[in-house]
Amino acid sequence: MRTLHIAGDNVVARSAINVIAGSKCLANALHGFAIAVIVAVATLAGSAPASAQFFTREVPPKLEFFRVKAKYTVKESGETVAFDFVRPCRAVYGRDFNGDTFSLGPGKIDPSDFFGYFVGDFPKVTRDGHAVVIKIPDVCSGKSVRNDGAAVDFVPATRWYDNADDLSYGIMYAAEEAYQSPWAKIIFDGASVQSATASDFKDWQQHAADDFRSSRAVQHPFGFSNSDIMGGKLIATACFGVARLELPPELKDLAVRARPSSDTRFWTLQASKDAGGDHAEAANQLLEExxxxxxxxxxxxxxxLNRYRPIYGNSSVPTEDRGSIDDRSARTGELHPVYHEAFALSTFAADRQAARPLYTDIDLRPESRGFLLCATTIPFADLKKAAEGLSWAGWFAAQTPIAGSPHIPTDTPPAFFFENADYLHLRSSQ
Structure with a gap:
């Protein structure tokens, strides 16, 4: 069984290989299909510029190139892991079937391209065979960098992988406090982004191979390519957990009434409605609020509440004093990761042998604050086949059932649920 060690031998989280499901993922899939059709048609129409121009157009970016620097220290070995790379900002747009434009990102839709739409991460392999991957900040609009070229400090969304040869599961440092945890594998020593020039980009390319260390999953000094991210390699880029927020005082009385019973620690509004009576009425009022x-x-x-956007929609980690590089008002809240993932293919055989039902648990221990668990995705048909013969026990938090959670297998936590009458837990994902 493959495991992911967050801290010592007594702290282990199973690898997570999740299924893409739900309306959000369906929308993403349709959007991806639209991109593929648009780019294909534009390519085929290369001999007819007018036709091709309808589908894609190039817009001069406000920022042509940018440089990212970040530094970490591996706690166990003391090794310094330093990032210093330059990216281009050629802005390309396509039109969807409604005629609206949407960004295809810098670079080309080319499987071998290292600077394309799907490449949003940059990897480094440590000398001990681990990997650190940072999310590339979205700064091509120019709004997040200074006009005078000075560096702007930020906190990258950073993922740690125990095995640099296998990036199918990992842990994201999704909040600053993750680095303060005794489970942290790395120390964050700072990061910055600033505008760059074509000369900087050329110079970086010429020296990118200096001190480059490869693995089975990281094979080029320019980082990942489109094909790596799109399925050429199994790279865990989807990360899951919850944000735990204290309820406002004016809502706690409603939460007391909606709570299904005084001994139910974790519950959803569905559980309140199932309980009926005043619980159901209070649940409807709470939902209205x-x-x-x-x-x-x-x-x-x-x-x-809408200020708590932990990672999704942000290309850097929101900090308490200055938000994210995309949104100065964004904050993370108290983040906690999925601990045991029901949809890890590596767990199916073990669960079947031990006659255990499938379940998923959220780790609410203080040491887990600031982390999210990252996972690769698999086709739903493969998941369904692998899970045959196994029952579903549901969603848990702190090894306690979440009352009213879905009765069928799902790969993500409920959108939100409550803890006693004190806290709201919001689903958080990257």
């Missing part, structure tokens, strides 16, 4: 526009004024930790 969250969802109705006129009621979206409640402060969670002094901020509106």
């Amino acid at each position: 969250f969802s109705h526009p006129k009621n979206r004024t409640h402060l969670f930790g002094g901020r509106l």
Whole structure:
């Protein structure tokens, strides 16, 4: 069985190989299909510029090149892992079937391209055979860098992989406090991004191979290519967990009423509705407080709920003092990772042999704060076949069932659930 050691021998999280499911993933799949069709048609129309121009157009970027620097120290060995690379910003746009434009990112839709739409991460292999991967910040609009070329500090979304030859499972340092955990494998020593020039880009390419260390999964000094990310290699880029937020005082009375029972620690509004009576009525009122526009004024930790966008929609980690490089008002909240993932193919055989049902657990121990568990994805048909004969026990948090969680296997936590009448847990993903 493959395992991911977050800390010592007594702290182990199973590898997670998740299925893409749900409306969000369906939308992403349709969007990807639209991109493929658009680019294919534009390519075929190369001999007819007018036709090709309808589907794709090139817009001069505000920033032509940018340089990213980041430095980490591996705790166990004391090794310094330093990133210093330059990226281009050739902005390419396509049109969807409604005629609206959307970004295809810098570079080309080319499987061998290292600077294309799908390449959003840059890897480094340590001398002990681990890997550190950082998310490349989205700064081509120019809004996140200084006009005078000075560096801007930020905190990259960083993933750690125990085995640089196998990047199918890993841990994301999704908040600054993850580096303070005794489970942390690395120390963050700072990062910056600044504008660069064509000369900088050329110079970096010429020297990128200096001190380059490869693995089975990291084979080029320019980093990952489109084909690596699109399926050429198994790279865990989807990361999962929850953000734990204290309920505003004005909502706690409603939460007390909606709570299915006084001994139910984790619960969803569905559990309240199933309990009926005043529980169901309070659950409807609580949902109204969250969802109705006129009621979206409640402060969670002094901020509106929509300010907590841990990673999704941000290309850097939001910090408490300055937000993310994309959104200065974004914050993470108290993040915790998925601990045991029901959809790891490596766990199916063990679960079947031990006559265990499938389940997924969220780690709420203090040491887990700031982490998310990262996983590769597999086709739903493969998942369904692998899970044959296994029952589904549901979603757990701190090894305790989440009352009202889905009765069928799902690969992500409920969108939100409650802890006693004190906390709201929001699904967090990258």
